[in-house]
Amino acid sequence: MKIFILTIFLMVGCVSSKHHRTNTNIPSVQPVPVEFEDLDLNEDGDVSVSEVKKFNEMSRQSSPAVETRSPTIITVSILGATLLMCLLCAIMKCKKSE
Helix, strand or coil, X not given: CHHHHHHHHHHHCCCCCCCCCCCCCCCCCCCCCCCHHHHCCCCCCCCCHHHHHXXXXXXXXXXXXXXXXXXXXXXXXXXXXXXXXXXXXXXXXXXXXX
């Protein structure tokens, strides 16, 4: 009977009455408008290849990077808590059987 109730409880999460259509269109990155004065670093009126490279490096450094620290910490915490609970359940079950 316990296995039947557990199976029903676990399978309820697999059933859904509404089907949500997910949007798979990922919006493209919009280009940022750049002023000529920002691109022309030596202010000679011409934009050279080296100026474009320097500008790209500066814009890459100022762009925010994807933060991975918080999701990693949360995932490791959840895994640790799950393993701790499994260990505690195993210890309690061993003490009951003695």
